[in-house]
Amino acid sequence: MALELARGTAQEPAVQEFIHTWKQRDRSKGVMEDLVKEGVFTGRSCLNPVTGWQMPIFVANFVLMEYGTGAVMAVPAHDQRDFEFAQKYGLPVWW
Secondary structure (H helix, E strand, O other), X not given: OHHHHHOOOOOHHHHHHHHHHHHOOOOOHHHHXXXXXXXXXXXXXXXXOOXXXXXXXEEEOOOOOOOOOOOOXXXXXXXXXXXXXXXXXXXXXXX
16 A cells, blocks of 8 residues: 555655565564654555545554554654654644
8 A cells, every 4th residue: 555655656665675675574572663764655545535645655664554444644742652753753733
């Protein structure tokens, strides 16, 4: 799904490399808990239904597959992992 989002954008090679790299790594729960949050912009955005703002869509290494669908609309002011990711990539944080 993530690669499909990036297809045809300038970000497609970066997304493809990110996915390939993370498929090779250990993703056990213990390893994931101490992981440095990383991600890559897909080249696409979505509309925030509350604010009407365009939100960048990222692929990230810290989304937990056993929680929900694996797709997250991050609210970085209220989740530590999302906050750290937003800080690292210069994404806005709304309180």
